[in-house]
Amino acid sequence: MNVSIKQLRAFLALAEYGSFAEASESLHLSQPALSAAIRNMEQAVGGKLFNRTTRHLALTPEGRQFLPVARQLQAEWDRAFDDLSRRFALLQGHLRLAAMPSFAINCLPPLLQRFRQQYPGINLVIDDIVMELVLDAVRDGRAELGVTFEPEQYDGLHFTPLFEDRFIAIVPAGSPLASCQRIHWQQLAEQPFITMNRGSWMRATTDRVMAALALHPASLAEASQLATIGRMVASGLGVSIAPALCQTSMQLQGVQCRPLEGPVIQRQVGVFTRKRHPLSGPAEALHQLLCRHYG
């Protein structure tokens, strides 16, 4: 018979503890099982490894000489399989990512495609929720990563900037503003305006800028999703603003996008992680993918 890894571990435990009882306990084995393991191992190698009476237990000269070799074997064995398991752990598992819808819609798909290619076994869950909820989700550990605008404050979170986003103006194709290369806030305020619902950071920002410029746009409608606002603008109801990263999806909806100036409002978009909570393998991988893509 051949020696097994179990028997090697049995040998090492027995050599370490110097007692069948203690060693077997450390191996989560009964004492007779350890007895048998050692007996079989000795038979396999063709000689005694321990001198044992009921009162004394000691390595034989051969056993003593083999001990460091056995230690080495076990260490290398464990090392090798730990590495292998770790590698696989990176390739599977699951990953929760929270992102603001605009990013989820406009930026995530191609990134996730690349991620999938690299790590096909990972079960990805995307929460596309508003900025405030993104931060909550990361803070509570419901999501390992969160992508959104950089807020005024984010206690307990770590922020890695990805790129700078700025507001753009979105107007219907037939609007008089559609002929402008660039649009100013003042011009926007003269048109029927469609805003985000109260409570959102975009709404707060819009209100603040308008107030600073002493503008009072005729608020025509409110919506909570940019896609809805996009549809409204496309159908000629009014004008609005959106993050630049929505440009592509807005244009697909048939909306005209123009740079928005006077003032230019810009904001960092980045990844949030929880402080003092190291990322899982997959999360680490996606985090790196994000940073490299925009870095």
Place this chain on the structure above:
Amino acid sequence: MNVSIKQLRAFLALAEYGSFAEASESLHLSQPALSAAIRNMEQAVGGKLFNRTTRHLALTPEGRQFLPVARQLQAEWDRAFDDLSRRFALLQGHLRLAAMPSFAINCLPPLLQRFRQQYPGINLVIDDIVMELVLDAVRDGRAELGVTFEPEQYDGLHFTPLFEDRFIAIVPAGSPLASCQRIHWQQLAEQPFITMNRGSWMRATTDRVMAALALHPASLAEASQLATIGRMVASGLGVSIAPALCQTSMQLQGVQCRPLEGPVIQRQVGVFTRKRHPLSGPAEALHQLLCRHYG
């Protein structure tokens, strides 16, 4: 579950042959058994090692990366246990033997030659030291076996008698005693006498016998080695006594040996081993060789 050495071998065979059928044959296993082994190993490490359809079999990237590691593990494993088995097979290893010089010179050479023939790989170390040191060496474990006279006491040691030795008289060729068939202590004491140095067991015994017979030999010289005494006697300086087992080497030195009587002093010569310390393989072998040779 943990990965076993069998599974590692299965992995290696499958990677080498690229076919379950061939690999399983090389492992003396049925194809389903190999299938199960690989399946279980993959489950244990947490991911696929082979991509397999019924038509194609190939290592996954992880499997490919693990392959050299696995080879290394197997090689070291086999190497370690081959070494251990070889040692037990008495093909290698080492053995320390302590013996009193008279025995080492006169009896050991032919025995060791036979031992060498049987176990050519064993590294033999012979300590030829005086009786007291022989016992110490065995007691301390510096030598596994010790051959010497049986002393009055030997705590902690086990004694196996080999043969009975007796003192003989050694006289120069030109001595008047050389014509005697047998020599008595009284006759010896009338000649210039060469003794062992004080502190040795032989000197103590000589003194004791002489005193008991009320003899007072003219002590001409002392020496600590029998070979030296032999040379002195051979050159005609005086007479002395020696253990019978030195007869051959004494005669080679040109000394006349005669039985020594009145009284005959005899003593067991035997092998000492440490109590409660079973012998290593080689030591056991030599011990048996000694017992059989003289038994």
Place this chain on the structure above:
DNA sequence: AAACATTCATAAATTTAAGCAATGAATAAA
């Protein structure tokens, strides 16, 4: 010395797993 306590070995029974033969499912080639 005798009784005791401790520790390893052994025995019998049980649970676990390893293994095989037969069969099924998938796929490239004819």
Place this chain on the structure above:
DNA sequence: TTTATTCATTGCTTAAATTTATGAATGTTT
């Protein structure tokens, strides 16, 4: 489509590992 090949699955058998209970040996204590 058919066929041949190859790996996976199933059901069953056998071997191995493990456990509980018990026995034997040997220092220690009284």
